[in-house]
Amino acid sequence: MADDHPVSPAQKRLWTLDRLHPGSPVYVVPLIYRVDGDLNVPVLERSLSEVVRRHNVLRTVFRVRSRAPRQVVLPPEPVRIPVVDVAGHLDPQAEAERLAVAEARRPFDLNAHPMIRPLLVRLAPDRHQLFLTLHHIACDGWSLHILESELSTCYRSWLAGKEPELPPMAEQYTDFTEWQAARLESPTLHRASEYWRKRLADAPASATIPADHPRPAVQSFDGSHVRFDIEPSVAERVGLLARACGATPFAVLLAAFATLIRARSGAAEAVIGTPVTYRQRESHHRMIGMFVNTVVQRLAVPETATFRELVHRARDESRSAMTHQALPFEMLVEELNPVRDPAFNPVFQLMLSYQEGELAGLALPGCKVGMVHGDTSTAKVDLSLSVTRAGGRYRGRLEYSSDLFDPATAHCIEEQFRTLLASATSDPLRSIGSLLPPD
Template identity: 40%
Template sequence: PEGKPWVEVLPPDAGLPVAEHDLRDRPDAEAALLDLCHEEARTPFDVARGPLIRGRLIGMSDEQHVFLLTQHHIVSDGWSMGVLVRELSQLYRAFEAGQDDPLPPLAIQYPDYAAWQRRWLSGERLQSQAQYWRDTLSDAPARLALPTDRPRPAQQSYAGAAVPIVIDADLTRGLKRLSRQHGTTLFMTVLAAWAAVLSRLSGQDDLVIGVPSANRGRGEIEELIGFFVNTLALRLDLSGEPSVSELLERTRRTALAAQEHQDLPFEQVVEIVQPPRHLDHTPLFQVMLAWQNNAVGSLDLPGLSVEAAGEGYDQVKFDLELSLCERGEEIAGTFGYATALFDQATIERQRGYLLALLRAMAADAGQPVGRIDILPAAERTYLLEDLNRTAAAYPSQRC
């Protein structure tokens, strides 16, 4: 308080609270499990008092259990899940064999990182980062005007759903070749394509897409569980009818510049830019592209067969959330969307547009992006012919 250091020492027994539920003799065990999952997902945390992690162990039979582990995002991020799964596997293996804790003591902890970040991001460095975002985003469009299936609610709804997306091995190889030829990463190439699709749908040649950054550039923090991830607002320029190669170059420059200035927390970027604020949409951007390049892995527990349970998320933070990762020879992921705005069929069409654009980009980098045909034949016929059939039989008139 009042600028003075304040330390709160947690009680020594503040560990992981685990609630146990026995559904073994319940005829409605599956329905009860679903209810418990929904209850767990919707139970808020007390941020002031904690704890910010909790578990539930649910017995379905003598041989089958479901374990739910819930963490507040303030103490964990996507990268942290990979660390947690690896460490949990190591701990279980050691304890099952009667061995001591196999994990080395942490060289640094999250408070050390927070103190370092505050010292490091100050003075001239802070001014430089703030100025970059002020210059880049100050006159950016506040909203991406995508056509929606329903009017936007007065207050943003977070209800969501997702459709799967797969970029097959053949197209992935083509995109890798295209990326090598133009000095881009796969992420940059897909970002350019999606920006082109969003530009076509919205009629805007100036748009902003949010991109999460792992923000773990220092080796000391790679194995820490905590909230390090930051969000970068990438402003894409599609003006002047760029060719595929020109759009890739613009996207590369934009992404690299943003990464060079990725240390300023997104909340501070919003405060600096001061975009118009409305309850019906998020500030700066409403569409996100997440590229997951740190696989979570799977639990390797001796004597147990472990598989992921659950039905995925039914919430989104943005209007559209494209989440992708390399999976073997393919690129795969999900296309999340706000169900208050879009129908599933609309998102499936958008997925088709993106795949068509990626195929065309891989085939010819010299063509103008704006002239690439992304409509499938059936949809083109429907739009150009079926909707334009205005011929009508007029009743004969008697004079």
């Protein structure tokens, strides 16, 4: 008898999108590691097999039962890592890069294939690239840290002839979905529902910024991105201003992003989606799985307010959103029942995400391991700004719909954000109006 469980609301949304856009790689998560040294492939396979055994979400498929998706957990089996040898190619590195693009763009069959797909590309006897490709329906950013840590622990231990010391799995992701399903009728959720209905009752259906091209009738999810660094001195000022306002760095970044939206759109308020992790119990922190929820930040941006005052507004808005994060975004959309338009994402079209700490990478004894950025060439919404703080530095990634924006415009937007953030944090008592470009 198959191990059959309910899906989380977030999983149901991704499953539905996969049905509406079959073959789209928009929710593929590509991890690519450059491995130089004496890589023991059998030990790597054994290590990955153990991680997949420990976390049943990685060997889950999605089947329709009574016209609804269900999680079906497959029994654990040894994981085999296909090896593609490109050493004989005229340009092995170029061939590896071609394979990386193809692998990141290759969709998952949610009905048949487990949610992790390994591939090893051999450029030379002591040079490899390891692809670990996952689907977002089975993981989030936190999960990737767990995956790296456990894979490294197993490899290191078995390479030394020892058993890995990993804590037993008291619960699985399927236990979380059962727990969450039971909470969907709780008073906490009803209070959250009431809060969001009032907060977003008269929000505009489309709150975005002017684009270079007309919006297609159907969202294609084709996209690209720009990576950038924020100057260390500006990053330091972000932290200082956050502490002075009793806020987090996210609130400062939210205020700056909202100001940027006002500068480019002229709108007096910004409506921004923000991903948050919904790991409510201690056991959730040790699981791989899709724990992300999305909350909506609705922030007025008056020209007469100072930037410091806007940071206070952003702090309060963020706290309220987090307090009421129990309502899954998917249920919020059902309750708001906005006009559905296949041309754009419901409720918000702009996103901001912030996280502390980058992926550490894999620690494989005898090998030097580095990360290579994978790219699915997709965009989930019109524009999405991600900022990661690591080692006292802020790194940014601006993902944009290539149907709407030209690359030159994306570069202009990220430059404007960096300039605005530098100006606002150097003098937080400046008015928002003085930070906006002249008409």
